[in-house]
Amino acid sequence: MFGFFIFIFQLGSTGLIDETPPLFAAASRAMSETGNWLTPRVNGLNRFDKPPLIYWLMGSFYSIPGHDLWDPLGTWAARLPSAMSSLMMMLFLGDTLMKHPVRNNTFPRRTALVASLAFALSPIVIVWGRIAVSDALLCCTLGISLLLNWRTYVYKDSSNNWWSAWVVLGLAVLTKGPVAIVLTLMTLIIFGYFQKDYLTLIKKTKPLKGLCISVLISSPWYIAELIVEGKPFFDSFFGYHNLQRLTSVVNSHSQPWWFFVMMLLIASFPFTPFLISGLINYFYKILSPNRSYYINKTDNSLLNFAGSWLISVFILFTFAATKLPSYWLPATPAAAIIIALSSGKSIHDDRKVSIHYLSISFFMFLMAILLSNPEIWINTINDPEMPELASELLESGLVTRAAIYFYLPAFISLYFAIGKKSRNLILLQLPFIIFQIFVMLPIWKLADGLRQKPIREVAKQLTLLHKENEEPIAMVGIKKPSLHFYANKLIFYESNDVVALVNLSERLREENRAEWTNETTFSEGRSPTVLVVIDKKTNDYPHWQGMNAKEISSFGIYKLLRLDIGTLKQREILLKKEGVVSDWRKPRNERF
Structure with a gap:
């Protein structure tokens, strides 16, 4: 159960x-x-x-x-x-x-x-x-x-x-x-x-x-x-x-040598004193x-x-x-x-167990006090994909609820540290099951609404538009594989720099990537336009401006644009004259 x-x-x-x-x-x-x-x-x-x-x-x-x-x-x-x-x-x-x-x-x-x-x-x-x-x-x-x-x-x-x-x-x-x-x-x-x-x-x-x-x-x-x-x-x-993950750093996942000492302590929280x-x-x-x-x-x-x-x-x-x-x-x-x-x-061992529970109580009280005073730390939450997360957390009351659920094990631990009877670690574990149900799951749902729901809404509209015109679809800037999953269409993913723009223009003409249905991705002449999902920050970059893109809709931090492929090609030619060279043909260990 x-x-x-x-x-x-x-x-x-x-x-x-x-x-x-x-x-x-x-x-x-x-x-x-x-x-x-x-x-x-x-x-x-x-x-x-x-x-x-x-x-x-x-x-x-x-x-x-x-x-x-x-x-x-x-x-x-x-x-x-x-x-x-x-x-x-x-x-x-x-x-x-x-x-x-x-x-x-x-x-x-x-x-x-x-x-x-x-x-x-x-x-x-x-x-x-x-x-x-x-x-x-x-x-x-x-x-x-x-x-x-x-x-x-x-x-x-x-x-x-x-x-x-x-x-x-x-x-x-x-x-x-x-x-x-x-x-x-x-x-x-x-x-x-x-x-x-x-x-x-x-x-x-x-x-x-x-x-x-x-x-x-x-x-x-x-x-x-x-x-x-x-x-x-x-x-x-x-x-x-x-082999390469063991011998060299992959995807910038470099950490200090003591990283797993920290993981040992965090992964068993709050029962780490018993582990030590x-x-x-x-x-x-x-x-x-x-x-x-x-x-x-x-x-x-x-x-x-x-x-x-x-x-x-x-x-x-x-x-x-x-x-x-x-x-x-x-x-x-x-x-x-x-x-x-x-x-x-x-x-x-009364003395040892008292120290264990006292340590747990200390950290539980510390967490509860921090959660009770969100003004101390709430401004450190700065996720560009969820700019409203901090305010939404405060308005939801989940931070206050979390503080209450930390006070409960804090007092239980303190009681176990002082008393010498009825010490049962299960009684300390039960509040965290309740915490999972009434705090973590609602926070998960809140974050999903802010971070992932806009992508699903874009995907839904893309599905309808693609049925009408069979336009190719691209996502530039922030890359979200969930767009491919929910649209169930092939997506051209590129980053936000000038090379990415040149890459996208070339790929729309030249890339031959078979979709899971074994259909070709795009052939020149099928559609004169491309549907582009772009985050607002990337959209403000100069090289993505001035191409007369038509904004179809906006969801969260994302815009859905319709861009003329011929206009994109003209921008590609200008950038190449400035020395920009595409790199999409180079082998990449991880791409989608």
């Missing part, structure tokens, strides 16, 4: 969020409509960034009859794989701690529920569990695979189910690629080293046979894609999206001269396994050149286990 309200409730009430989710959704819908389930395609181009499992799942939901009726925004189908994955991971965490309680745990059911909620209430799990990308699916498949390996290790008789972990790992490889295998092997190696029980671990989990199973499940698609697409697929998927305490306990045990006394017990090895899992994610992505918040998502189940074990252990 808790998982339903956190991940499923009102999942389809808002539109897709730019920029990545509409790309996943468009590729998945195209698979459903064309019957080509091998190669993801968006806006007439192959999309090689991720393996197909997430596309297959989304596409399956798009294939359900009457989809347009029960999912008018297209978000139920796109988001359900992420939401269901997060819910499954939440349930499997609870199941693992219920079936394999830690020795001397007085309240195993409570510990299991604490772990499930600690995972589900992680800020990054809440976000990525409700958007249409592949990260939550990787977190689920990799997390379940690792927990199955640990369960196999602690089972007295694991001869009949050892393979299940490797089957699920094969699905993880079909979700994000070889990174799933790397993280699995790192976790098992680190765990085996500190557990000092390599022989038993290898004997029970059978990693060599297991990897063969994983490869057998995942490799057919990779082989088929290499046969069909060849070098472009190899260079893009293995070269750019895997658990990690201190973990490192003390594995580094202690008497570590064999502490951890060389098969039935009490979960903390060691969770710690090994978490530091594997930390090490791999800390050394990766490209760093993103979503890279920490595979560590969140491990963090939830550590939080749950730490909270269960702390029940018997």
Whole structure:
């Protein structure tokens, strides 16, 4: 029930969020409509960034009859794989701690529920569990695979189910690629080293046979894609999206070396004190001269396994050149286990648990006070795509409501810090479920109305205009893939500079990009005009002025213009005389 309200409730009430989710959704819908389930395609181009499992799942939901009726925004189908994955991971965490309680745990059911909620209430799990990308699916498949390996290790008789972990790992490889295998092997190696029980671990989990199973499940698609697409697929998927992300910065996602220290603290908020305490306990045990006394017990090895899992994610992505918040998502189940074990252990340590709850109370009061005084920070919200967000937040009363919901756990934590009875972390977790329903979801809906609804309105009008005249469609300045998704038409995307103008003019004449319906994009003579979606800031640039464009409508920060292609070509010629050279033919690793 808790998982339903956190991940499923009102999942389809808002539109897709730019920029990545509409790309996943468009590729998945195209698979459903064309019957080509091998190669993801968006806006007439192959999309090689991720393996197909997430596309297959989304596409399956798009294939359900009457989809347009029960999912008018297209978000139920796109988001359900992420939401269901997060819910499954939440349930499997609870199941693992219920079936394999830690020795001397007085309240195993409570510990299991604490772990499930600690995972589900992680800020990054809440976000990525409700958007249409592949990260939550990787977190689920990799997390379940690792927990199955640990369960196999602690089972007295694991001869009949050892393979299940490797089957699920094969699905993880079909979700994000070889990174799933790397993280699995790192976790098992680190765990085996500190557990000092390599022989038993290898004997029970059978990693060599297991990897063969994983490869057998995942490799057919990779082989088929290499046969069909060849070098472009190899260079893009293995070269750019895997190797290059580890060795060099991609898409300007450069972060300091301590980025994942910050993510460790933020991703478990507000239960971070229990995570830190658990990690201190973990490192003390594995580094202690008497570590064999502490951890060389098969039935009490979960903390060691969770710690090994978490530091594997930390090490791999800390050394990766490209760093993103979503890279920490595979560590969140491990963090939830550590939080749950730490909270269960702390029940018997009054001084330590008081410090934990006092720390939580301090940060909750700090957040509540800041939210109660929005004049301190509200002006820092300056999103050019949502210029009215700050004023809308204040008028909605959601900021005041958020402050109230932070005061509640602040007082609960303070009571637990002072009192010595009835300390139950679940009571502290429950207000955050209510916070998700009555604060976060309304804020999400408010932001959708300001940021995404104008795009959907433009797309609706474009669909009607395109039916009448079959004019080509372009979007310049701010690039929104959701325009392609909701219009379901090929869009020429360009940026806002002079090169972009020259690019657009040339592409309208020369580019031969096949749409998902296999129709040609545009042939000269079909239409003398182009429909241009342009943001108001870009529209004010001198090189986009003076072409007698006709404004059809305006939605939010976007204008819909009708521009004569001949006039655009004349501006192109003038810019070329000034030395401007087009670059749209140059290879780009990521384009749509």
